[in-house]
Amino acid sequence: xxxxxxMEGPVTLSEEAFLTINCTYTATGYPSLFWYVQYPGEGLQxxxxxxxADDKGSNKGFEATYRKETTxxxxxxxxxxxxxxxxxxxxxxISSGSARQLTFGSGTQLTVLP
Amino acid sequence: xxxxxxxxxxxVTEKGKDxxxxxxxxxxxTALYWYRQSxxxxxxxxxxxxxxxxxxKSGLPSDRFSAERTGGSVSxxxxxxxxxxxxxxxxxASSLARARGLGREQFFGPGTRLTVL
Numbered sequence: 228x229x230x231x232x233x234m235e236g237p238v239t240l241s242e243e244a245f246l247t248i249n250c251t252y253t254a255t256g257y258p259s260l261f262w263y264v265q266y267p268g269e270g271l272q273x274x275x276x277x278x279x280a281d282d283k284g285s286n287k288g289f290e291a292t293y294r295k296e297t298t299x300x301x302x303x304x305x306x307x308x309x310x311x312x313x314x315x316x317x318x319x320x321i322s323s324g325s326a327r328q329l330t331f332g333s334g335t336q337l338t339v340l341p
Numbered sequence: 342x343x344x345x346x347x348x349x350x351x352x353v354t355e356k357g358k359d360x361x362x363x364x365x366x367x368x369x370x371t372a373l374y375w376y377r378q379s380x381x382x383x384x385x386x387x388x389x390x391x392x393x394x395x396x397x398k399s400g401l402p403s404d405r406f407s408a409e410r411t412g413g414s415v416s417x418x419x420x421x422x423x424x425x426x427x428x429x430x431x432x433x434a435s436s437l438a439r440a441r442g443l444g445r446e447q448f449f450g451p452g453t454r455l456t457v458l
Contacts, residue, residue, distance in 0.1 A: 271449035328374055331384035
């Protein structure tokens with residue numbers, strides 16, 4: 228089945244710093260790729276997604292580009308805010324057939340200090 | 342509209358007891374998923390329901406775990422004879438599901454935190 232490896236945290240940054248959270252995947256074919264975010268005390272929310280190679284997903288200032296050459300989907304933000312403090316998960320379908328259930332990375336805890 | 346809801350939000354039980362966790366998906370979502378989030382294992386898929394099809398139970402860790410979905414809507418995850426390693430946050434998600442919906446977003450509930458003493 229497909230799998231994902233995510234940069235382990237925790238990551239602590241100052242406000243307005245640049246953020247990169249690395250995510251690489253192993254998959255047959257070209258499944259959709261996702262970043263989910265979990266704010267303190269809340270459930271998982273979809274942050275962004277990309278459905279094919281070279282697609283760029285973006286939302287709330289975050290971006291990630293589906294790169295098949297490097298099998299990567301790194302999450303980036305140019306200037307983080309305190310409100311971005313959360314746990315971030317990279318994910319993809321568990322298999323590249325008709326499966327819709329997801330497999331997740333281990334999560335990266337981000338803390339942004341004022 | 343209402344999102345995915347789960348109950349209870351917290352459950353503390355004694356080892357050996359049975360527990361039932363409930364999930365109310367978003368109205369109209371035909372696909373429903375259960376995941377488990379634990380410190381040691383991260384986020385793991387447990388079971389997937391799609392319409393009236395037989396569920397995909399491939400992620401259930403043991404036969405103590407079972408789930409059902411009544412009327413294509415509400416789902417109940419049951420854990421029998423709970424063990425301490427069952428302690429985790431149990432997450433439910435739902436999505437629209439169509440033939441070509443592989444990129445379909447899953448909407449997650451807030452989870453049920455289960456603690457087995």
